[in-house]
Amino acid sequence: MSAGGGTGTSALGSFLRGRRPAAWLLVTLGLLVLAMATLVGLQVTQQSRQLVDGVDTTEDLVLANVRTLGQTQREVLRLQVLLATNATGAELRRQAAYVTQRTQESALDSHQATLGADDLVAVARTDARQWRTGLLPRVRTLAALAPAARNPDSVRALMADLDELEKSYFDLVSLGEIYRREQAAKANADNEELVESTQDLFMWLTGTFATAAVLLAAGGALMFRLHQQRSAAHERLSQLNEDLMWYARIVQATDSILFTIDTEGRFTWVNEAFERTMGYSYADVTGKRPPELLHGPATDLETVRALQERIHEGEQFRCELANYTADGQEIWMAVDVSPVLDEDGEVTGFCAIQSDISERHEAELLLKQARLDAEASARAKAAFLATMSHEIRTPLNAVLGLTDLLLLTPLNAEQKDYVETAQQSGQHLLALVNDILDISALEAGRMEYHDDPFSLWEVLDETTTMFLAQAERKGLDLRLDPDPGIPPLLRGDAVRVRQILVNVVGNALKFTEHGSVRISPRLTGAEQGRSQLEIVVEDTGIGVPKWRIPQLFRSFARGDVSSTRTYGGSGLGLAISRTLAEAMGGTIELDSELGHGTTVRITLDLAVVEEEQTAAVRSPDALPHHGGLRVLVAEDDLVNQKVVHRMLQRLGVSPTIVANGQEAVDAVAENAFDIILMDVQMPVMDGVRAVRLVRDLDPTPRPWVVALTANALSGDRERFMAAGMDDYVSKPMTIDSLAAALERASSQLPSSAAGPVGPDAG
Structure with missing residues (x-):
């Protein structure tokens, strides 16, 4: 085994040694492929960086193009539009300043990167110089003139030159855009060339060095990844250009x-x-x-x-x-x-x-000022009405007071007729003053209403009696047709009901020369203790056209302009009456035929007073006698002093009279008084100040203070009561209203001070 193994190893070594040049060649070729692949990778990386730089350069070109040449061209176009539309001198000068600024910016050296050529930059500078020396002075000359005074030929010539200037900048913008596109196209071409050369190189390496397949595969993978990066960069460049142009258009628009x-x-x-x-x-x-x-x-x-x-x-x-x-x-x-x-x-x-929002802000300021002016006007109106009311009521108090006293004296028939006529004229004047004050209070929403038991029969009887003498003088038949179904007492504001009836019946008598005036009251629709009171007033007077009827319920409106001169009046009666009726849950309707008379239908929503409440209401007594009362009168007007003095004498009172508030305070400090009749507007010291000083004195007994004043606007009563007064009587006063005030005071005084009360033997 050992010998065999050694023999195999020796054979392999001999094989390698015998082929050493080929092995080294293979290794060398492998290293060469690796080196070439590395070089190719470095080249691709470098060109990718150039691609990114190309993207940044393109962004700079687009931004420079938008902010310089394009803006200059647009400002020149705007100046042409202003010249064509006869704009004002200020608009022309302002736009000329914009053009001057843009032309100067368009001629800067930095636009070499935008235009790509020195000769184009020279064109931009020539255009800027042409504007500054040739066109700008002409624009300023036209701006100094009114639009109508400008020479049309001069305007056309200037617009033609501006058109040439605008075309020049348009060409520069176009050339700059062409230059940008050339740069983008060049970058794309370089990319495509890089891709093609790289692919050829790898194909040659693949065919030549099959043994370096692994290295070529790795290089191919690397090239594929780099190719993806280049493609993504190319897409990013295109999308970026589109986004930049879109955002630029939005911002410009x-x-x-x-x-x-x-x-x-x-x-x-x-x-x-x-x-x-x-x-x-x-x-x-x-x-x-x-x-x-x-x-x-x-x-x-x-x-x-x-x-x-x-x-x-x-x-x-x-x-x-x-x-x-x-x-x-x-x-x-x-x-x-x-x-x-x-x-x-x-x-x-x-x-x-x-x-x-300058226009809206200015409108808000104007609205605020208008509101302040309206409030000031309302205050001035209220002050004027208060002054006029006081100035008219003061002498009227003497007129009505003296006629009231005179009627209590023995008179023959002729004298009584004169006095009654004078008193009726005074009452008519007072009604006009009250109408004016009422319409002012109604407009301001300050009209006051009471809810007390009252006898409708007494109101109707008083109204009929008031106009009976007038009807007799005119030969008219004034009739009251009673309805037995009306209960003894209703609950509501008797003063306002009487005011409505006086206005309506007074109008009927005023505009009727022949025939009759008929008053027909009745109750309808009783439900849950309330009833609809309907009062119909019919006359046979002059009538009014139907188309004028709606106008009669407007303030100061009359059926005919000539009727003001013929019949008199303020034109406020029906307007006030309808508002009062609506405030009491009803209304007033009018039907008329010219030359055949008028029918007025009044409806009011009133409560019915139960029988046990009816027994508690008593009718007013005759003139009482208050001989035991100690009364102080503070009144500066000599005639009114005389009127009050005589009225109090008729009531059994011997008053002490002073001329101003200071004298009233001094009198209270020296003597004891049960009642003080205090005028409000007086010299030296007014009544409000005087009553406060009287309260500070804390006299014993504490006097009952009655405001006796011509201030009769809505809110005056509350103001005087808040100042320390106990009661309020408005001028012009009658002996009945004065007697009622003394009765109210007597009910509040200790029994020892009230004195005997009984009918005046007179």
Whole structure:
């Protein structure tokens, strides 16, 4: 076995030794194949790097092309559009500034990489010089003129030259694009040549060195992988070019301002709309913070601080902010700032979108000012109404008070007729004043309503009696057709019901010359203690056309303009009456025929008072006698002093009279009074101040203070009561209203101070 084994080993060694050159050749060829495969791999790697560099170069070319020559061409086109549409001088100058900036940027040496030739760069510089020296002065000359004053020939000539300039830049853009495509085509050709040469090399190596199949297989696998990388890079280059062009078109088309900032709040990029709107170029803002360029006097610092805090925390933020352009123009912007995150979710910067909301902001300011003006106008209107009410009611108080007193004296028939006529005229004037005050209160929504038991029969009887003398003078038949089904008492606002009836019946008598006026009340639809009260007022008067009926329920409207001169009135009665009726759950409807009369149907939703509540209501007594009361009257008007004095005398009272609030305070400090009738507007000291000082004196007994004032607007009563007064009587007052005030005061005073109360022997 040993001998045999040694013999075999010796034979193999002899075989190798006999073929040593061939073995070394095989090894050498294997090493050569390996070396060649290594060289091929290195070459492919180097060319792959060149391919990647070609991608980056193409990106730079596209970006340079978009931001220079294309923008210059577009700005020239915009200037042509402005000239063709007769834009203002400011618009032409601003656009000319954009063209100047773009032409200067297009002539920089850096565009050698874009255009690929010095002669094309020279063309760009020639175009820039042509614009600056030949076209810009002509644009400025036209901008200095009004659109109508511009010479059409000059405009056409300038537009023709601008068209040549635009074509030149268009050619430069096209040549730059051709140059970019040539570079891309060259890169693709190199790639294809590399692939073909590599494949030929490996095929030759495969045919020549079959013994190095393993090495060639490994090299083939390596080449396949590199080929995949080259193909992926080629696809990435094509997709990148398409994406860049798409994004560039989007950014160029939008009018919204776009910009990005880094985590330190510095500009890193702005779009064309930013440059166009704000007047700053990309180079002007790079590395600067927005507050350094965009903020001004109207920029809200609190909003800026909040925005900076959100940026510091990496959060989204929306706000409205005043920004300023490079030339100082204020623009209100809606700002939306969002963080930009990397693959790990870390904030790498922020993207901001701004939209011009200057018009909306101005509209909001105008609306706010209009609201303030309206409020000021309403306050002025209220002050005017209060003044006019006081100034009219003060003398009217004397007129109605004296006629009221005069009617209590012995008069012959002729004298009584004169006094009653004067009193009716005064009541008519008072009704006009009340109508004006009521329509103001209704418009402001301040009208007050009461819910108390009242007798509808008394209201109807008072209304009919009030107009009976007027009807007799005109020879009219004023009739009240009773409905026995109406209960003794209803619950509601008797004053407002009477006001509605006075307006409607007064209108019927006013516009009726012959015939009759009939008032027909009845209850309908009783349900759960409530009833619909329907009052129909029919007259045989002049009537109104049907098409004018809706206008009668508007403030200050009349059926005919001539009726104002013939019949008088304010045109407020029906408007107020319908509003009052609607507030009490009803309405007013009117039907009329011209020349044949009018029918007014009033409906009110009122509660029915039960029988046990009816027994608790008593009718008013005759004039009471208050001889035991100590009354102080504070009134500055001498005539009204006289009226109040005489009325109190009729009620059995001998008052003390002073002329202002200070005298009233002094009188209370020296004497004891049960009741103080306090005017509000007086010289030296007004009634409100006086009553507060009286309360501070804390006299014994505590006097009952009644506001006796011509201030009769809605809210005056509450204001005076809040100031320390106990009751309120508005001017013009009657002896009945004064007597009622004394009765209310007597019910609140100690029995020793109230004094005897009984009918006035008069």
